[in-house]
Amino acid sequence: MAEQQVMDAGSAEGHEEEGVRRRDFIHIAAVSFGGVGAAAVVYPLVTQMAPSADVLAEASVEVDVSSITPGQTIKTVWRKQPVFISNLTPEEIASVKAVDVASLRDPQTLEERTLPGKENWLVSKAVCTHLGCVPLGAAAGEVKGEFDGYFCPCHGSHYDAAGRIRKGPAPTNLEVPEFSFLSDTVIKIG
Ligand code: FES
Structure with missing residues (x-):
């Protein structure tokens, strides 16, 4: 029984670790997509700020x-x-x-x-x-x-x-x- 408890605790820990990794992954993925999103937003702004032909x-x-x-x-x-x-x-x-x-x-x-x-x-x-x-x-x-x-x-x-x-x-x-x-x-x- 005690052995079973140890095993349960071990697997719970394992799940927790896995959960943490998954959360990390989701977080990292979200940051990465956020980065892509930010770049996509910045690009048109930069394009808009570039001088137009008549200004040049x-x-x-x-x-x-x-x-x-x-x-x-x-x-x-x-x-x-x-x-x-x-x-x-x-x-x-x-x-x-x-x-x-x-x-x-x-x-x-x-x-x-x-x-x-x-x-x-x-x-x-x-x-x-x-x-x-x-x-x-x-x-x-x-x-x-x-x-x-x-x-x-x-x-x-x-x-x-x-x-x-x-x-x-x-x-x-x-x-x-x-x-x-x-x-x-x-x-x-x-
Ligand atoms: S603007 Fe004042 S002296 Fe020319």
């Missing part, structure tokens, strides 16, 4: 600058923001280079704001760094401010021809976006 197209813009004569500035749009492209004259280049960089609020040389060998081509965001107005000075006849570059009419920030802040509340120079020359006459912004 806007990531960069190519501009033919062959018709921009020295002294002229055009305005283009990149990533929904206005951008100035200026073809600086030798006089403008000389004048911005003559400035003591250390005296500037946001010290930057023309070389640092242009590409090597192309320092006459200034590309800068047409967004005042104070509160985001579009500065004047690109179109013929527009006010260019006291430093012959750009003037922000919102609160009176003056930028020079290199787009550097010279007077007024704007804290920094007009931002230069990433750009490159695809050829002598085509600039790619972005």
Whole structure:
């Protein structure tokens, strides 16, 4: 009888162990399926977050600058923001280079704001760094401010021809976006 009890206890233990293993298996299986389910849910989200074709197209813009004569500035749009492209004259280049960089609020040389060998081509965001107005000075006849570059009419920030802040509340120079020359006459912004 006592032997029988021991055997019963042993088999009960065995069943319990088996039960535990089965529970483990069910638990592990559930976790695994949960993982698959989670991946299946995440995938469409990631797909939805990927940029659409029109957004990718806007990531960069190519501009033919062959018709921009020295002294002229055009305005283009990149990533929904206005951008100035200026073809600086030798006089403008000389004048911005003559400035003591250390005296500037946001010290930057023309070389640092242009590409090597192309320092006459200034590309800068047409967004005042104070509160985001579009500065004047690109179109013929527009006010260019006291430093012959750009003037922000919102609160009176003056930028020079290199787009550097010279007077007024704007804290920094007009931002230069990433750009490159695809050829002598085509600039790619972005
Ligand atoms: S937004 Fe240009 S000076 Fe304030």
